[in-house]
Amino acid sequence: MTESASTPFPLSTPDDDDLVDLADIESSPGGGRDILRGLAQPTTGELQLNERASLQRVAGLSTELTDVTEVEYRQLRLERVVLVGVWTEGSAAQARASMVELAALAETAGSEVLDALIQRRSRPDSSTYIGSGKADELREAVLTSGADTVICDGELTPAQLTALEKIVKVKVIDRTALILDIFAQHATSREGKAQVSLAQMEYMLPRLRGWGESMSRQAGGRAGSNGGVGLRGPGETKIETDRRRIRERMAKLRREIRGMKKSRTVMRAARERNAIPRLTVAGYTNAGKSSLVNAMTGSGVLVQDALFATLDPTTRRATLDDGRAVVFTDTVGFVRHLPTQLVEAFRSTLEEVVDADLVLHVVDGSDAFPAEQISAVRQVINEVVADEGVAPPPELLVVNKIDAIDATRMAELRGALGDAAFVSARTGEGLPELFDRIREFIGRSDVELTIDVPYTRGDLVSRIHEEGEVLSSEHTADGTRMRVRVPAAFAGALEELTAP
Ligand SMILES: Nc1nc2c(ncn2[C@@H]2O[C@H](COP(=O)(O)OP(=O)(O)OP(=O)(O)O)[C@@H](O)[C@H]2O)c(=O)[nH]1
Numbered sequence: 001m002t003e004s005a006s007t008p009f010p011l012s013t014p015d016d017d018d019l020v021d022l023a024d025i026e027s028s029p030g031g032g033r034d035i036l037r038g039l040a041q042p043t044t045g046e047l048q049l050n051e052r053a054s055l056q057r058v059a060g061l062s063t064e065l066t067d068v069t070e071v072e073y074r075q076l077r078l079e080r081v082v083l084v085g086v087w088t089e090g091s092a093a094q095a096r097a098s099m100v101e102l103a104a105l106a107e108t109a110g111s112e113v114l115d116a117l118i119q120r121r122s123r124p125d126s127s128t129y130i131g132s133g134k135a136d137e138l139r140e141a142v143l144t145s146g147a148d149t150v151i152c153d154g155e156l157t158p159a160q161l162t163a164l165e166k167i168v169k170v171k172v173i174d175r176t177a178l179i180l181d182i183f184a185q186h187a188t189s190r191e192g193k194a195q196v197s198l199a200q201m202e203y204m205l206p207r208l209r210g211w212g213e214s215m216s217r218q219a220g221g222r223a224g225s226n227g228g229v230g231l232r233g234p235g236e237t238k239i240e241t242d243r244r245r246i247r248e249r250m251a252k253l254r255r256e257i258r259g260m261k262k263s264r265t266v267m268r269a270a271r272e273r274n275a276i277p278r279l280t281v282a283g284y285t286n287a288g289k290s291s292l293v294n295a296m297t298g299s300g301v302l303v304q305d306a307l308f309a310t311l312d313p314t315t316r317r318a319t320l321d322d323g324r325a326v327v328f329t330d331t332v333g334f335v336r337h338l339p340t341q342l343v344e345a346f347r348s349t350l351e352e353v354v355d356a357d358l359v360l361h362v363v364d365g366s367d368a369f370p371a372e373q374i375s376a377v378r379q380v381i382n383e384v385v386a387d388e389g390v391a392p393p394p395e396l397l398v399v400n401k402i403d404a405i406d407a408t409r410m411a412e413l414r415g416a417l418g419d420a421a422f423v424s425a426r427t428g429e430g431l432p433e434l435f436d437r438i439r440e441f442i443g444r445s446d447v448e449l450t451i452d453v454p455y456t457r458g459d460l461v462s463r464i465h466e467e468g469e470v471l472s473s474e475h476t477a478d479g480t481r482m483r484v485r486v487p488a489a490f491a492g493a494l495e496e497l498t499a500p
């Protein structure tokens with residue numbers, strides 16, 4: 001065993017992005033050095049294409065020989081990928097749609113999709129996900145296309161991942177890891193980043209496989225952390241160290257997230273005091289949620305033809321044409337099989353949904369299977385609702401992108417989703433009706449509050465009398481202190497006057 005103190009190699013630093021550690025190779029008792037010769041280069045995608053291709057043809061070479069921690073390895077940018085799916089139920093068109101979505105997800109993650117294979121089976125193979133014959137075919141596809149990664153359209157067990165990697169001899173990841181990767185790339189806020197890291201580690205923990213276990217390699221030569229997920233320390237097998245470090249870091253992240261959540265709860269409480277109706281815009285990824293918020297509020301929320309363009313909830317105020325104020329919150333999109341780790345991590349974000357006065361559930365009307373999107377979204381909402389032990393928020397279904405569908409399709413959708421509002425965030429069609437529906441909904445609830453109305457605001461006083469009720473009033477030096485009962489939406493307009 002090599003003591004870290006005696007190593008001639010420098011400790012890693014946070015910006016050390018060499019994922020292959022020479023020190024470890026040299027200290028490998030199993031003589032890993034020979035096998036690793038070709039890999040003692042950064043593997044972050046800077047390998048020349050021919051080098052990469054040649055790597056794949058070395059017999060018996062598998063990614064398990066790469067000396068990076070599992071977490072680092074899984075976080076490498078995906079580059080050239082082959083997709084593979086198991087079609088267990090539903091129509092051929094649905095199976096295809098699932099693969100098309102997987103391709104869109106892969107591209108969102110920054111990879112180039114070279115090939116896609118799908119296998120019809122009653123259920124995924126317990127040992128290799130796809131059947132062994134298909135696995136050989138997959139290996140061929142990987143070789144001919146020069147892919148460096150295989151992405152499976154499902155959640156694989158750690159054993160399945162390992163077994164499949166042994167056959168195809170390139171990195172294999174599953175849908176869950178892919179979605180986690182996208183979230184990791186897109187998260188911008190401190191809280192979002194912390195949540196994603198936590199989710200990634202949670203996913204990774206049971207999947208640490210102890211690469212090089214067969215060589216009973218012990219870590220040496222590198223202690224301390226590298227950019228947060230450097231996970232080696234002296235005197236333990238690498239996998240033990242990895243696990244311990246990950247757990248420590250997860251605990252730290254959980255503490256941090258709890259702190260951030262507290263300040264948001266305070267913000268939310270302030271909003272509640274103001275009684276401005278809160279409308280949360282939720283729905284499947286790429287359904288047009290941000291576009292709808294923009295169309296309804298005239299603001300510039302990021303819109304992109306990419307999955308998961310929005311990760312952090314964005315709140316925008318809008319005034320309905322009767323002067324009632326509302327707050328729209330744009331939220332992270334949902335996707336089929338949203339990793340449970342993410343549901344967990346984004347719980348506080350999802351609580352925004354559960355917490356709303358009204359959820360505008362946006363559906364892409366131009367998608368081939370809107371019903372599936374709807375149930376995927378409802379499933380996540382129900383999960384959060386069940387855990388919180390609260391009543392589900394009222395929902396208004398909004399079918400978007402009606403500019404992109406023909407009359408026949410429109411009639412079908414109206415038949416199936418009669419209660420929905422039909423809009424186009426792009427052309428503005430249907431928005432007035434949507435506003436009517438919103439107004440009708442929020443008019444149902446009245447609130448009581450105490451306000452200080454300056455003498456100059458006689459207009460407000462008459463409106464309160466018209467639309468609400470004055471419970472008591474008392475004249476002061478600069479105005480009238482009033483206890484009033486008004487529609488919740490009107491309370492928003494009185495926000496600045498709320499008495500301390
Ligand atoms: N044809 C058409 N396209 C739309 C409409 N609304 C949005 N889009 C397009 O759909 C894509 C996604 O729009 P976004 O508003 O970013 O969707 P989102 O639901 O916020 O997506 P995420 O934040 O990634 O989950 C963009 O390319 C928009 O231009 C619409 O009414 N009609």
Ligand SMILES: [Mg+2]
Binds near residue numbers: 289290291303309330
């Ligand atoms: Mg968005």
